[in-house]
Amino acid sequence: MSAEHTQSGAEILLRALKDQGVEVIFGYPGGAVLPIYDALFNQNAIRHILVRHEQAAVHAAEGYARSTGRVGVVLVTSGPGATNAVTGLVDALMDSIPVVCLTGQVPTHLIGNDAFQEADTTGITRPATKHNYLVKRPEDLARVVHEAFYVARSGRPGPVVIDLPKDIVINKAPYAEPTVQHPSYRPRTEPDLGQIAKAVALLKQAKRPMIYAGGGDITAGPAGTEALTKLARLTGFPVTNTLMGLGCYPASDPQFLGMLGMHGTYEANLAMHGCDVLLAVGARFDDRVTGRLNAFSQGSRKIHIDIDGSSINKNVPVEVPIIADAGKALNALIAAWQASDEPTDKPALASWWRQIDEWKAKDSLKFTQDMKRGGIIKPQYAIQRLFEITRARGRETFITTEVGQHQMWAAQHFHFDKPNHWMTSGGLGTMGYGLPAAMGVQIAHPDALVVDIAGEASILMNIQEMGTLAQYRLPVKVFILNNQYMGMVRQWQELLHGSRYSETYSSALPDFVKLADSFHATGMRAQSVDELDDVINAMLDCPTAVIADIAVDQAENCFPMIPSGAAHNEMLLGPEHEASGAGITDAGLALV
Amino acid sequence: MPSPTDTTQRSATISVLVDNESGVLARVIGLFSGRGYNIDSLTVAPVDAAGMHSRINIVTSGTSMVIEQIKAQLDRLVPVHRVADLTMDGPHVARELALIKVVGTGEQRVEAMRIADTFRARVVDTTLGSFVFELTGATEKIDAFIELMRDLGLAEVSRSGIAALARGTRVI
Ligand SMILES: Cc1ncc(C[n+]2csc(CCOP(=O)(O)OP(=O)(O)O)c2C)c(N)n1
Ligand SMILES: [Mg+2]
Numbered sequence: 027m028s029a030e031h032t033q034s035g036a037e038i039l040l041r042a043l044k045d046q047g048v049e050v051i052f053g054y055p056g057g058a059v060l061p062i063y064d065a066l067f068n069q070n071a072i073r074h075i076l077v078r079h080e081q082a083a084v085h086a087a088e089g090y091a092r093s094t095g096r097v098g099v100v101l102v103t104s105g106p107g108a109t110n111a112v113t114g115l116v117d118a119l120m121d122s123i124p125v126v127c128l129t130g131q132v133p134t135h136l137i138g139n140d141a142f143q144e145a146d147t148t149g150i151t152r153p154a155t156k157h158n159y160l161v162k163r164p165e166d167l168a169r170v171v172h173e174a175f176y177v178a179r180s181g182r183p184g185p186v187v188i189d190l191p192k193d194i195v196i197n198k199a200p201y202a203e204p205t206v207q208h209p210s211y212r213p214r215t216e217p218d219l220g221q222i223a224k225a226v227a228l229l230k231q232a233k234r235p236m237i238y239a240g241g242g243d244i245t246a247g248p249a250g251t252e253a254l255t256k257l258a259r260l261t262g263f264p265v266t267n268t269l270m271g272l273g274c275y276p277a278s279d280p281q282f283l284g285m286l287g288m289h290g291t292y293e294a295n296l297a298m299h300g301c302d303v304l305l306a307v308g309a310r311f312d313d314r315v316t317g318r319l320n321a322f323s324q325g326s327r328k329i330h331i332d333i334d335g336s337s338i339n340k341n342v343p344v345e346v347p348i349i350a351d352a353g354k355a356l357n358a359l360i361a362a363w364q365a366s367d368e369p370t371d372k373p374a375l376a377s378w379w380r381q382i383d384e385w386k387a388k389d390s391l392k393f394t395q396d397m398k399r400g401g402i403i404k405p406q407y408a409i410q411r412l413f414e415i416t417r418a419r420g421r422e423t424f425i426t427t428e429v430g431q432h433q434m435w436a437a438q439h440f441h442f443d444k445p446n447h448w449m450t451s452g453g454l455g456t457m458g459y460g461l462p463a464a465m466g467v468q469i470a471h472p473d474a475l476v477v478d479i480a481g482e483a484s485i486l487m488n489i490q491e492m493g494t495l496a497q498y499r500l501p502v503k504v505f506i507l508n509n510q511y512m513g514m515v516r517q518w519q520e521l522l523h524g525s526r527y528s529e530t531y532s533s534a535l536p537d538f539v540k541l542a543d544s545f546h547a548t549g550m551r552a553q554s555v556d557e558l559d560d561v562i563n564a565m566l567d568c569p570t571a572v573i574a575d576i577a578v579d580q581a582e583n584c585f586p587m588i589p590s591g592a593a594h595n596e597m598l599l600g601p602e603h604e605a606s607g608a609g610i611t612d613a614g615l616a617l618v
Numbered sequence: 619m620p621s622p623t624d625t626t627q628r629s630a631t632i633s634v635l636v637d638n639e640s641g642v643l644a645r646v647i648g649l650f651s652g653r654g655y656n657i658d659s660l661t662v663a664p665v666d667a668a669g670m671h672s673r674i675n676i677v678t679s680g681t682s683m684v685i686e687q688i689k690a691q692l693d694r695l696v697p698v699h700r701v702a703d704l705t706m707d708g709p710h711v712a713r714e715l716a717l718i719k720v721v722g723t724g725e726q727r728v729e730a731m732r733i734a735d736t737f738r739a740r741v742v743d744t745t746l747g748s749f750v751f752e753l754t755g756a757t758e759k760i761d762a763f764i765e766l767m768r769d770l771g772l773a774e775v776s777r778s779g780i781a782a783l784a785r786g787t788r789v790i
Contacts, residue, residue, distance in 0.1 A: 336690035
């Protein structure tokens with residue numbers, strides 16, 4: 027480069043990050059990114075958090091992003107650094123989380139030579155990202171960084187990779203100010219008012235309405251979640267949330283029917299099945315939600331608000347598609363609803379609520395806890411107590427989870443009144459997500475309580491991050507529901523494979539108390555119900571990171587359950603149902 | 619509203635205007651292979667003087683719900699400017715170019731030449747024992763020509779895949 031540029035590519039990179047408002051990077055060094063680490067060493071504006079595995083760096087960035095609404099940033103080296111990050115990238119892609127991942131690359135003249143630690147990172151991550159870049163010319167560097175942030179956060183957000191050859195970050199490069207407009211990528215955010223009018227006409231006529239809201243409403247920010255609550259109040263319609271949407275509507279509100287889907291409540295699923303007008307907001311009719319497609323909400327006329335046009339009419343045909351930002355669309359709906367003097371069918375709505383209340387009375391999330399001294403802890407009870415005790419303490423609380431039964435019980439029994447306080451791996455279902463995600467949340471909210479509700483199998487998938495917690499004194503609480511099984515897989519084996527528990531017993535588990543100790547954290551254990559509250563209280567009082575090993579009932583299964591391939595009204599409500607194998611067909615067996 | 623129960627397959631000619639940057643074709647092809655869509659024909663080339671934009675023409679087939687999904691998926695790729703379904707949006711012209719090598723002597727060779735004349739194929743290379751014909755036209759016309767050459771010493775075929783535009787004043 028010519029002499030007029032005085033800054034190296036690495037310095038330009040950091041300047042661009044700073045101009046994008048980046049305060050924290052989650053990363054792990056290596057040969058190809060040494061110049062970037064050198065530039066990081068010489069500045070104080072951006073904090074670097076050294077993780078213990080690159081997958082964890084991405085999950086930490088996801089936790090950071092989901093709890094703040096900002097873009098999470100990752101920095102990893104070439105080759106294995108980049109390939110280790112791939113699971114995290116796909117996780118962020120599936121859950122629409124804005125992440126920018128900087129990957130080192132061998133120098134441009136070596137690309138394609140099978141050089142040491144070379145991997146075709148843009149090739150490998152193409153289907154794992156929303157978009158990716160390989161920077162080949164120093165003059166593109168700053169522009170690409172700005173563009174990457176724009177792409178990551180706009181429209182339906184997602185992960186973006188920038189692959190940085192070593193010579194590009196060493197050589198001098200010019201700076202460019204943040205771009206305002208992208209040449210081709212300009213996702214539509216404003217709703218079509220004609221469609222809004224059609225939607226309001228349908229909603230006004232509804233006799234058995236239902237609002238089904240997902241993660242997209244949270245992505246839309248406070249405007250999205252406040253508008254949803256306002257619309258629900260205005261209409262008096264029932265609301266259900268997807269796993270990703272929990273918190274976008276207050277769980278304590280009487281109009282809330284709980285989560286829907288495979289492990290959703292009886293009332294939410296039957297209301298979906300029986301409604302006559304369905305308003306979907308930032309949700310994508312995922313197979314975990316719909317059950318058997320040809321039996322899904324057959325009698326309803328459907329309105330679907332989504333910022334991603336490809337999510338509409340993908341699985342379920344809808345009558346009124348609205349491609350827009352959820353907040354803008356909902357506010358337009360509210361305005362049109364208020365402007366319309368069309369009457370609503372109040373008696374029909376009242377009888378719909380009577381029907382819903384009957385379903386609610388089934389109390390589909392009930393469980394029985396033996397309260398006697400020495401009684402085995404039910405996993406649901408452990409979460410219920412964790413919820414009640416944290417709520418009573420009143421501290422701002424964020425929950426992350428791993429993947430399995432504990433995740434579903436957390437979704438059912440921990441209740442969220444606010445968005446951005448619940449982070450779980452929804453689309454990809456990545457075991458090992460919860461601990462690094464909690465780390466990212468704690469970095470963003472140093473004074474808040476952050477709990478990873480974990481399973482004993484999942485937690486081992488990124489347990490090395492206990493080291494990161496120690497290094498940065500992050501007081502994350504790991505609350506393990508230890509059933510000594512890969513419980514969710516065991517449950518499927520019990521229900522669908524004749525109780526042949528092939529390879530799902532968690533043998534040779536570590537002593538989690540000692541493990542905590544060796545990572546400079548505090549370990550504790552509850553063996554029976556009488557010890558539970560003390561352990562929860564001790565955990566919440568503890569100033570350090572904690573692993574709380576909660577021994578829970580090994581045989582407990584997660585209900586209600588809509589088996590794969592079954593319809594919403596073919597739900598298994600509890601153990602008394604499972605022997606019948608109701609609703610499970612051969613076709614269902616082939617599904618995941 | 620496309621119906622999921624409608625299982626009739628249709629063919630669609632889709633044109634996509636993209637930024638002419640590296641990896642853009644891989645993105646489009648990866649989308650098709652990753653989601654199990656068919657590609658029956660594919661062409662790509664820069665279409666402006668500065669070489670900033672390329673046009674990709676894809677012939678695909680599927681139910682109307684799948685084709686709507688393909689268009690929506692293409693549309694959300696970051697370097698994609700515009701997606702047009704030429705089959706649905708009105709009449710369009712689609713042409714392809716083929717080079718066809720026919721090897722033979724005597725009466726066969728004369729007959730091949732005669733048929734080439736009626737198809738308005740041009741001879742772009744010739745030796746005493748071979749012709750290379752150049753033929754442009756609709757896919758069916760080229761198929762028909764190749765079929766006729768089969769008995770007349772057809773040796774090798776190279777086809778461009780289709781280029782397509784909407785009829786009339788419409789542009790994508
Ligand atoms: C990386 C990864 N590998 C495998 C799976 C499949 N899987 C889903 S749940 C589960 C068991 C999880 O066990 P545990 O963490 O103990 O949770 P539990 O179900 O017992 O609460 C497995 C293996 C997965 N989701 N992610
Ligand atoms: Mg377990």
